[in-house]
Amino acid sequence: MPYIIDGHNLIPKIRSLSLKDIDDEIQLIEHLRSFLRGSSKKIEVYFDNAPPGSARVQNHGRVTAHFVRQGRTADDAIRARLTALGRSAQTWTVVSSDREVLAAAREARAKVLRSEAFAKQLSLTSTDQKDDQNTEPQLSAQEVDEWLRLFDQRKR
Secondary structure: OEEEEEHHHHHHHOOOOOOOOHHHHHHHHHHHHHHHOOOOOOOOEEEOOOOOOOOOOOOOOOOOEEEOOOOOOOHHHHHHHHHHHHHHHHHOOOOOOOOOHHHHHHOOEEEEEHHHHHHHHHHHHHHHHHHHHOOOOOOOHHHHHHHHHHHHHHOO
């Protein structure tokens, strides 16, 4: 099931991210890419206040970032996307804690997931991946000594 995410609504719910960071959007996109690793799902994430001169839509693998220009909000863009999806909106999950966005998602019959709950899913995924990355075997002192002896003999 694909996701539509209210990006600036989700960022403050993730411990390692802050809206004060200059690259908060990119950090979130990286979290989302990690979340999707090993999955065939896709995510569309929407951000307010696109920087002037930046691309409005950026593809990052299965994560598509929509940067909404000033004068419009990410909430407006999400509502428009739900309308454009029509009946297929039922197959999407909208991630936000904004009441108006959640109401629009329910009206479109999309599934809803509060940002806090999705942030927990993200943290579990990143914890699992850190555990997977730390599976390098640790050598005992005896094993290290043995390897040192072997390499020392090769030098001679």
